[in-house]
Amino acid sequence: MRELKMSAQVSLETAEHPRLLKLSSALFYAGSSFLITVVNKTVLTSYRFPSYLFVGIGQMITTIVVLYLAKINNTVKFPDFDKSIILKIFPLPLLYVGNHVTGLASTKKLSLPMFTVLRKFTILMTMILEAYLLRKTFPRRIICSVVTIVFGAMVAASSDLAFDVEAYTFILLNDAFTAATGVYTKKKLGDQGLGKYGVLFYNSLIIVLPTILASAFIGDLHKALSFKDWNNIIFIVCFLLSCFMGFVLMYSIVLCSYYNSALTTTVVGAIKNVAVAYVGIFVGGDYLFSWTNFLGLSICMSGGLAYSFLTFNSSQPPGNNPEETQEQKIPITEDLSKKLSQR
Numbered sequence: 001m002r003e004l005k006m007s008a009q010v011s012l013e014t015a016e017h018p019r020l021l022k023l024s025s026a027l028f029y030a031g032s033s034f035l036i037t038v039v040n041k042t043v044l045t046s047y048r049f050p051s052y053l054f055v056g057i058g059q060m061i062t063t064i065v066v067l068y069l070a071k072i073n074n075t076v077k078f079p080d081f082d083k084s085i086i087l088k089i090f091p092l093p094l095l096y097v098g099n100h101v102t103g104l105a106s107t108k109k110l111s112l113p114m115f116t117v118l119r120k121f122t123i124l125m126t127m128i129l130e131a132y133l134l135r136k137t138f139p140r141r142i143i144c145s146v147v148t149i150v151f152g153a154m155v156a157a158s159s160d161l162a163f164d165v166e167a168y169t170f171i172l173l174n175d176a177f178t179a180a181t182g183v184y185t186k187k188k189l190g191d192q193g194l195g196k197y198g199v200l201f202y203n204s205l206i207i208v209l210p211t212i213l214a215s216a217f218i219g220d221l222h223k224a225l226s227f228k229d230w231n232n233i234i235f236i237v238c239f240l241l242s243c244f245m246g247f248v249l250m251y252s253i254v255l256c257s258y259y260n261s262a263l264t265t266t267v268v269g270a271i272k273n274v275a276v277a278y279v280g281i282f283v284g285g286d287y288l289f290s291w292t293n294f295l296g297l298s299i300c301m302s303g304g305l306a307y308s309f310l311t312f313n314s315s316q317p318p319g320n321n322p323e324e325t326q327e328q329k330i331p332i333t334e335d336l337s338k339k340l341s342q343r
Helices: 002-016 019-046 052-072 083-089 092-109 112-118 121-133 140-158 165-191 195-217 220-225 233-259 262-282 291-315 322-342
Strands: none
Touching (some): 019 052, 019 262, 052 195, 052 220, 052 233, 092 165, 092 195, 112 140, 121 165, 121 262, 165 233, 165 262, 195 220, 195 233, 233 262
16 A cells, blocks of 8 residues: 555656656656766776776766865755664665666677677566556556666677677666666655755765775775876876766756656657667777677667657546546546545
8 A cells, every 4th residue: 555655756856857857857858878888988098097997986076076075065955864864765775876877897898889788678677667666557558668778788788799798797687776776766756855955964974985995905996096098188087087977867867756656767768779889880999890780789779769769648638538547547536535634
């Protein structure tokens, strides 16, 4: 019952936001995700920076500093820290650090096209989590498009001439962490009173110190500080840009999830991947071409576009399916009535 109430509340909150805010937040996330993938790839692959953990630490510190300065200047507002914050935000910090580490590791080890192809499994995982945690159901045509996406990803991955077990493990873990982060972010935004900025700030604040200690323990921190290109101005600019874009990306994810849903945020990522995958064939220098791989990419991207179209098309006009609309109105209305009577 509690999960059904929470699902109804999330659906209602999403429906109340203006369509322009939904679309603009989605486009903002797509652009941020595209840019950070290219920037991280430049830092980790082109310059061969040895520590993806250090990049993640830089992104967390940037998030903390920017939001703290904005808070003390009254530009943004979020609750002051107290002991209850940790319980309110759990398990998001663990999911965020897992998402950061596995995402950066897979970016370093995989070519851009294969990175974006295998990221498609996030859509399937998000659907499963929303069905399990939020008790959501999905039309058959949406499920078919997801199957097409996964099939295309499997075709492309089967002929990956640069197959790497460790890299594939990292990317699939990243898919799982991303899906869980999206669903739980939406959940925390809806029922914990932390707000968009509070979720961002306290996630980074809680996980940055353990990440630094872990990096130092495994020797990653020493490798990063000893990197030979710290006197290279272009590399420093790229590294700082990566840190700033890490903050922008986290903010755009929270913003898109706030105005839309976890699944919509995942769909937007799929749209972005269409551009990233094909650009990566010509940019980056680590894509090994094969026709089977390219066919799999095309199937995957076609499924992603179909899935995106169906999702946005079905979510924007809320009265398209009278039966589904009637079924969804009942628990939402009951939940609202109970809340109003309690007040």
